[in-house]
Amino acid sequence: MALIELRGVDFSYNEMEAPALKNINLSIEAGEFVSIIGGNGSGKSTLAKLLNVLLLPSAGEVIVGGMNTFAEENWLKIRQKVGMVFQNPDNQLVATRVEDDVAFGPENLGIPSPEIRKRVDQALEAVGMDRFKDYPPHNLSGGQKQRVAIAGIIAMEPECIVLDEPTAMLDPQGRREVMDTIHYLNKEKGITIIHITHFMEETVGADRIVVMSQGSIDKIGSPLEIFREIDDLKKLGLDVPLAVEMAHELRKKGIKIPDILSINELVDSLC
Amino acid sequence: MLIELKNVSHIYDDGQVTEALRNINLTIREREFIGLVGHTGSGKSTLVQLLNGLIKPSTGTITIDGLNITEGKTSLLGIRRKIGLVFQYPEHQLFEETIYGDVAFGPRNLQLEEEEVEIRVREALELVGLDYEEFKDRSPFNLSGGQQRKVAIAGVLAMKPEVLILDEPSAGLDPQGRQQLINLLEYLYEEKGMTIILVSHRMEEIARLSNRVIVMSEGEIIFDDRPEKVFSEVERIRQLGLDLPEITEILWRLNKKGLQVRTDLFSLTEAVEEISKELRGVEPC
Numbered sequence: 001m002a003l004i005e006l007r008g009v010d011f012s013y014n015e016m017e018a019p020a021l022k023n024i025n026l027s028i029e030a031g032e033f034v035s036i037i038g039g040n041g042s043g044k045s046t047l048a049k050l051l052n053v054l055l056l057p058s059a060g061e062v063i064v065g066g067m068n069t070f071a072e073e074n075w076l077k078i079r080q081k082v083g084m085v086f087q088n089p090d091n092q093l094v095a096t097r098v099e100d101d102v103a104f105g106p107e108n109l110g111i112p113s114p115e116i117r118k119r120v121d122q123a124l125e126a127v128g129m130d131r132f133k134d135y136p137p138h139n140l141s142g143g144q145k146q147r148v149a150i151a152g153i154i155a156m157e158p159e160c161i162v163l164d165e166p167t168a169m170l171d172p173q174g175r176r177e178v179m180d181t182i183h184y185l186n187k188e189k190g191i192t193i194i195h196i197t198h199f200m201e202e203t204v205g206a207d208r209i210v211v212m213s214q215g216s217i218d219k220i221g222s223p224l225e226i227f228r229e230i231d232d233l234k235k236l237g238l239d240v241p242l243a244v245e246m247a248h249e250l251r252k253k254g255i256k257i258p259d260i261l262s263i264n265e266l267v268d269s270l271c
Numbered sequence: 272m273l274i275e276l277k278n279v280s281h282i283y284d285d286g287q288v289t290e291a292l293r294n295i296n297l298t299i300r301e302r303e304f305i306g307l308v309g310h311t312g313s314g315k316s317t318l319v320q321l322l323n324g325l326i327k328p329s330t331g332t333i334t335i336d337g338l339n340i341t342e343g344k345t346s347l348l349g350i351r352r353k354i355g356l357v358f359q360y361p362e363h364q365l366f367e368e369t370i371y372g373d374v375a376f377g378p379r380n381l382q383l384e385e386e387e388v389e390i391r392v393r394e395a396l397e398l399v400g401l402d403y404e405e406f407k408d409r410s411p412f413n414l415s416g417g418q419q420r421k422v423a424i425a426g427v428l429a430m431k432p433e434v435l436i437l438d439e440p441s442a443g444l445d446p447q448g449r450q451q452l453i454n455l456l457e458y459l460y461e462e463k464g465m466t467i468i469l470v471s472h473r474m475e476e477i478a479r480l481s482n483r484v485i486v487m488s489e490g491e492i493i494f495d496d497r498p499e500k501v502f503s504e505v506e507r508i509r510q511l512g513l514d515l516p517e518i519t520e521i522l523w524r525l526n527k528k529g530l531q532v533r534t535d536l537f538s539l540t541e542a543v544e545e546i547s548k549e550l551r552g553v554e555p556c
Contacts, residue, residue: 039445041415087443141311168443171311171472172514198445237447242475242517246543253547263521270546271528 001066002027003160003192004051004082008060011046019058020046022215030159033186033193035203035223038212039237044196047212048162051194052082065159080109083153085163089145090138098140098148099124099133105156116155123151126189127181143174147181154185160192161185167199175199200227201241204261211236224259272336272353272433272466274299274322279331281317281490291317292328293490299434304460305468306481306498310512313487315470319436322468324350352381355432359439361423362416370396370414370422371407377430395429396422398459400451417448424455435459436468441476449476456480478502478516478537486511499535518542 004027011021021043028034038044049055050062053069065081067074086092095101102120111119124130127147137145146166153161163182167175179202185191195206203209209226211219213236219226227233227240230248240248243266247257250270260266274297281292292314299305299322309315320326321333324340324347332341340350358364367373374395378388393403399421411422420440427435437456441449453476459465460480471477477484477498484501486494488511494501502508502519509515515523522534522542532549536542 039447040417165443171512173310173512198443200446237445239446242539243521246518246521246539246546249539249543250547253543255547255550263517263524267521267524267528270550271525271530 003030003032003065004028004194005063006047006050006060007063009050009057009062010059011043011050011055012058013046018215020215021050021057024060024217026210026217026220028160028192028194030192031186031190032208033183033206034195034208034210035206036194036196036210036212037198037200037203037238038218041214042212042236043215044212045164046215048084048164048194048196051160051162052079052084054084080156081158082160082162083156083158085146085149085153085161085166087165087168089142089149089169092149092152093137093145096136097133098129098135098137101137101148102151102155105152109156119155119157120151123154124148126154126185127151128177141174142170143177146170146174146178150178150181150185154189154191158191160194162194162196164196165198166195167197167202175202179205200239201243201262204241211238223261227261228259272301273334274354274434275334276321277332277334279321279328279333281314281321281326282329283317291490292321295331295490295492297485297492297495299466299468301433301466302460302464303466303483304456304481305466306477306484307468307470307487308472308474308477308484308513309487314490315487316438317490318487319356319438319468319470322434322436323354323356325356348380352430353432354434354436355427355430357424357427357435357437357440359442361427361440362411362419365411365419365423368410369408370401370411373411373422374425374429377426381430391429391431392425395425398428399425399455401425417444420444420448420452428459432465434466434468436470438470439472440469441471441473453480472514474502474514474516475518475537478519486513498537503534522546 006024006026009021009024010019012019036044053075062069064078067078093101099120102123103116106116106119124133127150129147137148167178182193183205186193204223206223208220209223210217227244230240233240243263247260247266251257257269260269276295276297279295283289283291307315321328327341332339365373371392374392375388378391396403401421411419441452460467481498484498485492502515505523516537518537522532525532526534530549532545536545
């Protein structure tokens with residue numbers, strides 16, 4: 001059974017307005033890295049909030065680890081399984097020292113202190129922030145803050161982390177740090193990653209990409225499959241990574257280039 | 272309008288002393304499109320706030336059209352009318368019940384007749400691509416994030432500034448929203464004759480739009496030159512923790528591998544033309 005299943009899910013914020021999600025069917029296996037792309041207002045963030053019971057479907061159902069999100073007795077367990085990281089790092093950090101911030105979640109779960117100590121150390125190490133455990137979070141860069149926010153989630157030992165545009169407010173260095181961290185957690189720790197982004201180039205390392213448009217899933221496929229449909233994506237107001245677009249234009253000029261996704265692959269295939 | 276900074280330094284002292292700007296000398300002329308780039312903490316945002324009179328420098332002088340704005344008596348309202356600043360995530364500062372009210376807030380503060388205010392609101396909304404009749408009475412809080420950003424920018428444009436400063440205006444926008452913003456900036460620069468200062472981490476935006484790029488690091492100006500000059504300093508740009516425009520990155524790497532392509536092109540069409548011309552001319556390497 002899949003880790004996360006959405007079956008015929010609709011969601012409306014307000015009966016007067018068009019539904020934010022319409023008939024979503026999606027299953028995500030444990031260990032997958034799934035990127036979700038779509039224009040502003042396509043329903044990506046609403047979808048994310050259904051996964052750890054920040055919202056409940058208006059119709060259909062969401063099943064996480066075999067548990068239905070409608071059953072209130074499952075909520076705590078589901079929220080432990082699926083952690084959320086949001087766009088603005090400043091809104092997610094609450095404590096005055098990095099390690100206290102990371103300990104906040106497990107403390108709320110009533111976990112004994114020695115176990116918390118161990119989890120905090122491991123979580124900070126996993127995001128490469130162990131050196132900063134005594135720092136006040138407000139002295140960190142945006143990328144470092146996001147990594148601390150991610151450590152706070154990891155300390156809850158979730159099976160899945162949902163990240164809603166975690167790099168939108170970061171500079172290029174911070175973006176690289178966060179992307180490297182979530183790929184590491186996926187590959188080395190086996191954590192399922194659901195990553196929502198407007199940066200197309202951040203999705204090329206995903207196992208699957210889900211393309212959303214106007215509250216529905218428009219396409220699901222591997223990055224190669226999705227980015228082959230350049231014109232379709234542009235119609236949805238989306239884009240493809242620059243290297244993919246350049247390869248596409250060069251092919252039109254008669255230059256033979258295999259399927260590529262990154263700048264490295266493009267350069268290697270040309271010369 | 273002419274903006275001049277002479278020996279400007281700025282120190283923040285909130286228990287711990289940070290020198291945000293060190294001895295900046297800078298002249299900004301009319302009808303420039305300046306791309307301002309630098310790592311987080313390089314001093315960009317401090318510089319931008321000084322230009323708009325939001326903060327005063329610790330030492331040095333800033334003059335706008337010969338008027339010293341660092342002196343106590345200078346009217347800051349006058350400066351802010353001439354120099355519009357679009358903050359990061361400006362939509363967080365929307366507060367009125369209607370979109371009309373929000374965009375009209377600045378012009379009303381200028382004590383303009385309501386008739387003139389209405390003309391300005393209409394113009395500003397149309398500039399950012401929001402239909403006046405459709406949007407004027409709606410609440411800004413029921414809009415998508417991208418539309419809210421447009422309303423916030425319209426609020427600054429309604430002041431009819433001569434200089435427009437934007438701090439990461441495309442952060443968090445989807446690709447379509449980003450493209451619309453780029454088109455707007457091009458229009459304001461080319462058709463409206465505005466001077467624009469764009470702060471962005473997106474080097475491809477900087478390279479495409481600006482005719483002068485200023486690179487900052489640790490409170491100092493490291494480069495101040497045409498984009499093709501600045502982005503030819505590949506090693507230094509990387510050392511500063513900055514990216515190259517992706518097109519430059521590709522051309523530069525191909526060039527290093529022996530393909531004789533120019534590296535000073537910033538448009539996809541030109542780059543594709545250049546690569547295919549070279550590849551046709553030579554044996555594959």
